[in-house]
Amino acid sequence: ENHFAHGQSLAGRRILVTAAGTEEALDPVRFLGNRSTGRMGFAVAAEAARRGAEVILVAGPTPLATPTGVRRVDVRSARDMHAAVRAEYDGVDAVIKAAAVADYRPAEMAEHKIKKSDGELTLKLTRNPDILYELGQQKKHQILVGFAAETQNVAEYARGKLAKKNLDFIVANNVAEQDAGFGVPTNHVQIFYADGRAEDHPLMAKAALAGVILDRLEETFQKRG
Ligand code: CTP
Ligand code: CA
Numbered sequence: 001e002n003h004f005a006h007g008q009s010l011a012g013r014r015i016l017v018t019a020a021g022t023e024e025a026l027d028p029v030r031f032l033g034n035r036s037t038g039r040m041g042f043a044v045a046a047e048a049a050r051r052g053a054e055v056i057l058v059a060g061p062t063p064l065a066t067p068t069g070v071r072r073v074d075v076r077s078a079r080d081m082h083a084a085v086r087a088e089y090d091g092v093d094a095v096i097k098a099a100a101v102a103d104y105r106p107a108e109m110a111e112h113k114i115k116k117s118d119g120e121l122t123l124k125l126t127r128n129p130d131i132l133y134e135l136g137q138q139k140k141h142q143i144l145v146g147f148a149a150e151t152q153n154v155a156e157y158a159r160g161k162l163a164k165k166n167l168d169f170i171v172a173n174n175v176a177e178q179d180a181g182f183g184v185p186t187n188h189v190q191i192f193y194a195d196g197r198a199e200d201h202p203l204m205a206k207a208a209l210a211g212v213i214l215d216r217l218e219e220t221f222q223k224r225g
Pocket of ligand 1: 078097098099100101102103128129130131132133145146147148149150161
């Protein structure tokens with residue numbers, strides 16, 4: 001693709017994108033995970049690089065290829081992602097947090113493979129850090145873009161996350177819909193802004209949605225001057 005197609009509209013910007021799900025180890029061979037494939041975040045990273053941004057892509061486990069011109073940092077667990085994101089935060093102009101971060105991890109990681117027994121197995125889970133919440137607390141010049149995956153009350157929950165995490169805008173999708181969210185190439189979203197505005201977008205390819213999100217990011221940069 002032509003690198004000048006967008007007039008390098010993000011040249012000079014450093015953008016941190018997180019993508020894919022995290023894996024929370026139970027033992028050496030098992031983990032708790034989720035259905036995120038990383039496709040949305042990788043599409044955003046690819047398009048940001050195409051527009052001239054310096055892109056750091058912090059990615060959970062995924063077979064997706066690294067987009068051209070992107071610096072990729074591979075992580076496995078939410079705590080790994082937390083550390084990788086913290087290390088980059090001061091130096092970036094924006095964070096787009098498309099990753100599906102596990103809210104909980106097994107309280108203990110067994111050193112050896114857990115052997116089955118006849119009875120039930122109870123897992124104890126402990127809370128992971130909320131990475132985006134922490135970024136919101138420590139926000140200085142950075143623009144913060146979140147994602148919200150909901151199966152009900154999309155607007156209410158998404159607006160709650162927007163406020164609580166001190167975001168500039170949040171991209172919300174109803175993952176209960178067939179053509180939106182995890183494991184499909186399309187997405188159907190609403191975007192909610194810190195100033196109260198909301199936008200409905202039609203069903204579209206994740207690559208096209210990446211363009212919309214970056215258009216809105218560019219507008220946010222421009223409003224800041
Ligand atoms: N997020 C994060 N760290 C976490 C959990 C979520 O950075 N430990 C980020 C996600 O990357 C996403 C946003 O927060 O951009 C919203 O994630 P979501 O799972 O929809 O919301 P939660 O705040 O975790 O609330 P809940 O899962 O209870 O709906
Ligand atoms: Ca969550």
